[in-house]
Structures are given as C-alpha cells and as structure tokens.
Amino acid sequence: MNKNFKENISVVLSGEAGQGIQTIENLLTRILKDDGFNVFATKEYMSRIRGGSNSTEIRVGKDAVRSHSSNIDILIPLTKESVEHLKDTISSETIIIADMKNLKIDYSNAVDVPFFDIAKEIGNRIYSNIVAAGTILALFSTEKEIIYSRMKKIFAKKPELIDKNIEAVNRGYEIGEKIKNSGIIKIEIEKNSKIKDNILINGSEAVALGAMAGGCDSVFSYPMTPGTGVLLSLAQYSKSFGILVEQAEDEIAAINMAIGGWYAGARSMVTTSGGGFALMEEGVSLSGMIETPVVIHIAQRPGPATGLPTRTAQEDLNLALYSGHGEFPRAIYAPGNLEQALKLSRIAFETADEYQIPVFILTDQYFVDSYYNIEKTDLSEVRNENRITETREDYKRYILTENGISPRGIPGYGKGLVIVDSDEHDEYGHLTENLDIRIKMNDKRLSKLDLLRKNALEPEILGDDDYKNLIVCWGSNYETLKESLKNLKNTKTAMIHFPQLYPLNYDFKKYFEKAEKIISVENNAMGQFSNLLKLELDAEIHERILKYDGTPFSAEELTERIKKAI
Amino acid sequence: MGNRIELFARNDEKEMDIAWCPGCGNFSILNILKAALSEMEEITPENMVLVSGIGQAAKIPHYFRTNTFNGLHGRSLPVAQMIKAVNPELHVISESGEGDMYGEGGNHFIHAIRRNPDITNLVHDNMIYGLTKGQASPTTQKGTVTPVQINGVFLEQFNPIATAITMGATFVARASSGDPAQTKEIIKKAIRHKGYALVDILQPCVTFNKINTYKWFKENSYYLDENYNSENKMKALEIAFNTEKLALGIIYKNEDKKAFHEQLTIYKENKEPLFKRKHNIKELESFINSKI
Numbered sequence: 001m002n003k004n005f006k007e008n009i010s011v012v013l014s015g016e017a018g019q020g021i022q023t024i025e026n027l028l029t030r031i032l033k034d035d036g037f038n039v040f041a042t043k044e045y046m047s048r049i050r051g052g053s054n055s056t057e058i059r060v061g062k063d064a065v066r067s068h069s070s071n072i073d074i075l076i077p078l079t080k081e082s083v084e085h086l087k088d089t090i091s092s093e094t095i096i097i098a099d100m101k102n103l104k105i106d107y108s109n110a111v112d113v114p115f116f117d118i119a120k121e122i123g124n125r126i127y128s129n130i131v132a133a134g135t136i137l138a139l140f141s142t143e144k145e146i147i148y149s150r151m152k153k154i155f156a157k158k159p160e161l162i163d164k165n166i167e168a169v170n171r172g173y174e175i176g177e178k179i180k181n182s183g184i185i186k187i188e189i190e191k192n193s194k195i196k197d198n199i200l201i202n203g204s205e206a207v208a209l210g211a212m213a214g215g216c217d218s219v220f221s222y223p224m225t226p227g228t229g230v231l232l233s234l235a236q237y238s239k240s241f242g243i244l245v246e247q248a249e250d251e252i253a254a255i256n257m258a259i260g261g262w263y264a265g266a267r268s269m270v271t272t273s274g275g276g277f278a279l280m281e282e283g284v285s286l287s288g289m290i291e292t293p294v295v296i297h298i299a300q301r302p303g304p305a306t307g308l309p310t311r312t313a314q315e316d317l318n319l320a321l322y323s324g325h326g327e328f329p330r331a332i333y334a335p336g337n338l339e340q341a342l343k344l345s346r347i348a349f350e351t352a353d354e355y356q357i358p359v360f361i362l363t364d365q366y367f368v369d370s371y372y373n374i375e376k377t378d379l380s381e382v383r384n385e386n387r388i389t390e391t392r393e394d395y396k397r398y399i400l401t402e403n404g405i406s407p408r409g410i411p412g413y414g415k416g417l418v419i420v421d422s423d424e425h426d427e428y429g430h431l432t433e434n435l436d437i438r439i440k441m442n443d444k445r446l447s448k449l450d451l452l453r454k455n456a457l458e459p460e461i462l463g464d465d466d467y468k469n470l471i472v473c474w475g476s477n478y479e480t481l482k483e484s485l486k487n488l489k490n491t492k493t494a495m496i497h498f499p500q501l502y503p504l505n506y507d508f509k510k511y512f513e514k515a516e517k518i519i520s521v522e523n524n525a526m527g528q529f530s531n532l533l534k535l536e537l538d539a540e541i542h543e544r545i546l547k548y549d550g551t552p553f554s555a556e557e558l559t560e561r562i563k564k565a566i
Numbered sequence: 567m568g569n570r571i572e573l574f575a576r577n578d579e580k581e582m583d584i585a586w587c588p589g590c591g592n593f594s595i596l597n598i599l600k601a602a603l604s605e606m607e608e609i610t611p612e613n614m615v616l617v618s619g620i621g622q623a624a625k626i627p628h629y630f631r632t633n634t635f636n637g638l639h640g641r642s643l644p645v646a647q648m649i650k651a652v653n654p655e656l657h658v659i660s661e662s663g664e665g666d667m668y669g670e671g672g673n674h675f676i677h678a679i680r681r682n683p684d685i686t687n688l689v690h691d692n693m694i695y696g697l698t699k700g701q702a703s704p705t706t707q708k709g710t711v712t713p714v715q716i717n718g719v720f721l722e723q724f725n726p727i728a729t730a731i732t733m734g735a736t737f738v739a740r741a742s743s744g745d746p747a748q749t750k751e752i753i754k755k756a757i758r759h760k761g762y763a764l765v766d767i768l769q770p771c772v773t774f775n776k777i778n779t780y781k782w783f784k785e786n787s788y789y790l791d792e793n794y795n796s797e798n799k800m801k802a803l804e805i806a807f808n809t810e811k812l813a814l815g816i817i818y819k820n821e822d823k824k825a826f827h828e829q830l831t832i833y834k835e836n837k838e839p840l841f842k843r844k845h846n847i848k849e850l851e852s853f854i855n856s857k858i
Contacts, residue, residue, distance in 0.1 A: 033858075199857045209854050213847065217840045218652060241850065242832050242843065244651060249677035253644040256637065260645035263635055264615070265841025266652035286638050342854075379851040388841060410841060411615045411633035411649070412656050419627070419634040422620070430628050431636065 003073070003095065004186040008061035010069045011136060013129075014086060015078030016051050020129040025056040027133050031150045032060055033200050033373050035142045036191030040065040042370040044551070047225070047309040053085035060140070062190045066337060066372050066479035070554035074139075074185065076132045078115070080105055095185060097135060099128070111179055118171050127168040134172025139180055139187050144173070195373055202371035203363055203476075204229025206338040207271075207297055210345025212237065215384045216295070217266035218244035220257040222276060225309050226365040227299040230271040251276040255283030255294065262293050263420065265388060265410040267349055269295040274303050274316040281323045284358045288328025290420040291398070291406070291445065293352035293359070296320075297345075300364040302550045311550030312366035314475055314523035317532070320360045321502055327442070329355065329449035332502040333457075334362040336478025338374050340499055341367075346382065347457075353387050355448050356408055362501065364523065366552040367476035391416030396427040400440060404447035453503040461511060463494030469566050470515035471495045472541065474529050476552065477521050483555035484562060493566070501529060504536045512539040519543040519565045521558065570604035573611055576631045585625055591743035591769030592622060595690055596629055598746045599661075602753040609757070614657040617646040619671065622697045623663035623690035640670025643678040646685050647826065653839035654684070654827045657757065661688040664766075665695050668704040668724050675726075679733035682761045684825035688753065689726065689764065690743075692771040693778045700774035710777055728806035730764045731799065731818050737763035738802070738818040742787060743770070744780050748814070755816065761825045768812065783812075790815035 015021050029039045040059040046052035059065040072094045077083045080103045098105055100112040119128040137147055147169060155162045179185055208230045221231040235245045248254035254270045261268035277298050287294045298320060302313040320332055331351050335341035345361055352359040391409035395416025399406045411418045419429030426432045463485055469492060473481045478497045485495055496511055512518055520530040520541045525548040530541040543565040547553055586592045603609050611632040618624035620639035627634035637645050646660035667675055667689045695701040701714045704724035711718045730738045737759040741749040756763035768783050790813050802818035
C-alpha cells in the first residue's frame, strides 16, 4: 500500500463534536502554511454540541488548493462512528491511520497507532487529537521549531496547556517518522517559502474584514448558523476598530437597528442565514422605501424551514432577489473566493451608501467555513468616501433629481431636518396620498436601478477564449469549477462567474451569444440563477448541473458531471 | 418661551390635513409634547429625532417640525435605540400607540427595556385599535365587545407598567391626555431621565372605544401623592398590579443604572458620534496582513 504524494494530498480528521477536531484543523493548517505549503481546509459538522460525527478536510498542494475534494488520501478517525459516517468517500486508496484496537476498526489499508493510549500516558484522552496532529506533521517533514513556534502563539492565552500539548505533538511525531521511514506514506510536495507570509482566513473573516474596509461601524444580528461567523469576527475586532456590535432580540429588530444606524450616520450591517433573513424582509422593503441603506449578509444553508442547519446550499438567491413587498432597487453580490469576499463586502457598503438601497452579500456554509492561504491585501486604493451631506435649512430628503439619488442628510448634521417615512411621501419626507407624487417617487426610486445596471460588475471568464462550451457559476462554486476546468483539459470550454448577481448589465448577453452549449452549476434544485439569467439576459441554459444534498460540489464530482453534460 | 413652541410647529400647520377624529386624545398629546419640548432649552427640532411606528398615534411626527423616522409597525424601538447608540448627542423619542408598542412590537418593548437606552418611550394607550376600526388591543379591558371579539375580550389585559418594572425599566410613568398640565411635567422628566423612560399615556378613542371615555379615565385613575417614594420597586409593582384604579405619575424610577450607550466600548475613549469618525484604512490593512 505504499503511496507517494507529489502534487497534492487530502487528509481528513473525523470524530465527534467536542473531540477538538477544530483545534487540530487550526493547528495543522497554520503550521503547514508556516512551513511553505498551500493549504485548504473545510469542515462538515452536525447541528449539535457533543457527539455525532464531524470531519475536517485538509488539502495540501504544490499549487494553490482552494476547493473541496471528495477523495480522501489519509483518514484519521477518532471515533468508530465517524468511519461509518464517511464510508461513501473512503476508497480502496484511502489509508486510515487510527487507534485500531481502541476504536475496534477493521480495515486492511490501515496503520495502527495507539493515539488514545499515548494520550492517556500524557495524562488525558483529550490529547489524542494533538498526538494525531504530530503524526501528520512528521509525514510532511515539518521541522519541530516551526511547530513549536505556532503552538506557542495558539496557546498564548493558555500557557499552562503548552507543555502537555507539545509533549503530545512530539509523541505523535515519533510515530509519524516511523511511518515515513517505513515507506508506506511518502509526501514530497514542493514547498514555497513565500507562502509562509500569506494570510490564512476563512470566508466569515473575509466578509467581516471586507465590511470593515467598507467602513462598517456597526453590526446587528441574531445568531444563526452559518451566518454567525461574521458576527463573531466583527465582535472580535470591535475593540480595536470601534465597531458597535449588538445581539438583537430577533432578526426583525436586527435589520431595523441597522437601518436606524444608517439613518443616524453609522454604516451598519446584519448577518444571518435564510430563515433569519425571512424575518427581515419587511426591513428590506423599508430600506427601499425610505432610501436608507442597509447591508445584508446571508450565509445560505439548505431549507425550507430549519432544513439542514449546518450544511451548504445556494437556495436563497430568489429569497434575496424578491424579498420585501413593493418594487424598489437592490444589488446582490456573491463572492467566489476569499479575495472577492474582501472586495465585494467593501463594495457592498459603497453601493448601499451611493444608491441608498439594500445590498446583499450572498455566501453559503461551505464558503464561510472554508479557509486557505491568500496573498496579503492592498487597501491603498480604498477611499471610503463619505457621502453624507450637511443639510441646509429647508432640506428635502427626497428632492427629485435626474438620476434618482437625493443627497442623504442625517439628523444633527446641518441646519435642516431629516424626515423619512415608510408611507409614500413627498420631497420633504412627509406622508402623502397624492397619487401624482406617488408616481414621481416610485419612478425616482426605480430609476436608480438603471444606474446600478449600467455599473454592474463584469463577470469573469476563464478558459479557452474561443469557447464553444460555456459553464456558468456563481458564489462558492468559482474555485471548484476552476479546478474542474483544469482537470477537464478540454479545449473550447470556458467558465463564467458572476460576482454580482443582480442587477446585470444587458450587455453581458454577449458572453452567452458565442457559446454553442451553456451549462450552469448551482447548489440548488431549481437552478435559480439559471432562471435569472433567462429573465435578465434572455440567456438560454442548455444543461443544469445541480446539487442539493447539503454538501458542496467536489472538483472530481463536478469534472465528471461536466464531462457528461458536454 | 412662548415662541419656542413655534419652533416645533410645521410652517404649513394651518393647511395640514390631520388624520385624527375631532376630539381625539392625540391632539392633546401633540400639544402637550410641543409644550414640554418648548420648555426644554436644550432641545431643538434639529437635535432631536421623533421615531414612530404605524397607527394613528404614530402619525404624530408628521404634525410636528423635527427630525422624523416614521418606520414600520411595531419597530420604532429598535430604530430609536440605535439612533441614540450611534449618535448620543441626539435626543430620541419613540412614540406610538399601544398596539404598535405592546402588541406588534412586544418583543422589542421587553428587550429595549433590558438595554436601558437613553430614549423616551411615549405610548398613546387608548385600549383599542383605532386605525383598523375598533378591534381589541393588548390593553383592551376584558369583556369589551368588538367586531372581531364578538363575545367580548377574554384575554388577560397587558400590563405595561408592571412589565416595564419587571424588565428593569429605570423610569416608568402613567399619564393622561386629559390633564395637559401634569402630563407635560411627567414627559419633561421622562425626557431628562438618563436611561429608558416609559410614559404610558391614557387616552380616549372617541370613535371606537365607548367604554374608556374621558369620564371613565377620570373616575378610574388617581395621582400618586407627593410623598410617594418612586424608588421602591416592590411598592411600585404593587401599584402597577392595581388595575382597578390606575395610578398616574412617576410610578418607578432608578437613577443609578448606566444607559446603553454609556456601556459601549466605542465610547470608552472617544465620545464622538460614529458619523464624525474616520476609518483608519492603513491600520486595517496591516491588521488583515497580520493574520498569517
């Protein structure tokens, strides 16, 4: 069963909630990155605090690895059940490194390591995850100094835990070296010393940091998986960057708070998932009517109702697109990777402020929970222009202008009064039932949509310029499709990814016109974006590759499905 | 002082098409609020915001001259709290009817109190739904027959005073639209209170509530006497639970609790409202790039 890895490797750790799977995910990805490897990690977990079966997949590659793989090269299970849980993804090629005796696992392609006995010798079974981490790091030939230095950082706030954990790593490392020397597993993936200076963040952090670059002053949220990650990140950064973080009593309060914040001059956002957002809908309509901006992050998960709380989906595009009663403009962005999340979350605030509308950032569980190394960011071009106007006496909040945008004042800044009303209103903001004014105000609001459409972000096209097959995707499928395209090695095929889902510039139709076959890829059952492309651009999607079992596409799976579709 | 009242009056006041019925208690509350504000030199139309929801009472900002946020039904408190939180220099009043505040916005009412935001919550309480033509409100008395509750209301009457005290409100008062002089004084104290202040204002609905009339309110209420100690929470609760005879005045107050914004870290070192602050992009960039 000797195996040699030169390009990339996928290592999966599995166990039950509470066994510290996340701790080793954090430890391993950071140490391997410090050592100069490209790393990617994504987790899959159940909606519970203890028990069940959770797993984390760590991919390491010579080139950048940025998507989930359905292939497991090495599996380290910490429970017997988690092997059963992953049985569909374990192949005859998978090598299991496990405490066979304690877990009572019977598998031919296995290396028996008594993780639990070693952990007990150190003092507690809980160290078994760290022992396992040590074994893996030895297989990568990572120098101990690199390991210790990262562990000291990770355990900086709990110095009393360092010695035992280092002992655990060392014990695991010894065994890893033996496995390596026996030739069973040989990892010879090329390193790149520049990678150690890369940043390593997950999707939630990228959305939060991007929002901060967009001037986010406050966040209001009711916790809901998987949208909570952004709230947690902003809370963590709030002290250093002066952000108001408030946990609302419900989602309805959250969005009204955010709108109240914008009204009084603070750039605000909400973060939630589909079910929580469903409660916010009236707030979206309010934002549209009173032309007070709001930024809404929705990390999608499968529905309807409570659905699969900890799984992934792209099912809420329609919800975002059609949310809120009445007709008013909005913009929807969906980042495809971490760099885009940093950029689009910032742009979301700019757009909200400029057009005075609700703006969405659509991500999903897979996106917010995955992380990989990216290059350092450059914000030198960010201006963060403040568009708040100092009001004059007789200020009219809704003064009719050519492009529909009225200068936005805030209370307490200038001599004027800022009057906003959820009823139809006149230029001052006072409620009216004058139907001529109604038409003018409705036209004014909707005219902003034309401008948004004109300035819509360009989609990105990758692959053969002279394509016959065009594969469309949005959101987190970007990196997966990119990898599939590479695997496909098919000429005449290109992919197109839309960072902005709505509104679209009608001019984007040209990308579809030259394709003979158009295939879409979405994590839902109805092809929501495919339908939108028909509606907005009259683009005909010939084949839809859809997945709605709660898990993301893997590059291998997507490659196969594209092959069939072409 | 006399002309300060004009400050809060719309220029086109005479031509205003007011949506209230003649004789409605809302007129009286509008005038009382104007009078109270005109006697508070620290407040101008420019440095205050009147936040309301939906209903007849919630239209009050439109007959007023000041910054206005007339939002959604039941949602004035979340909006008002955060206006104050992001700009503590503003005086914020959240005003609506009891259906809006205690019914549709009930959850916000409970949790707003827990935060102790430095805002004033004025509730026009006429014990009926006026705008939707006479259905039961949370405070409708048991037995009241309406076009929906045809056999009479049998749900327990909501007790805003007891609820507010229980949730830790720091200023809880009841007033009457029929007594402008005393109500004005109560409202002034409520606005000056540093923290959440509730004033439940009893008000007749001349069109849809034939039970709780001007006469009924007069006969079924009394003023707390001058020696009443409003800082005794248990005594206040006892008074709150007496719904036979409704106490008027400041039923409970606690001046020792910090307001919501005073506890926020954003104001620990910097007192400026958020809109005046500059975002340090350079610092953010190095922070992001330190996440190695």
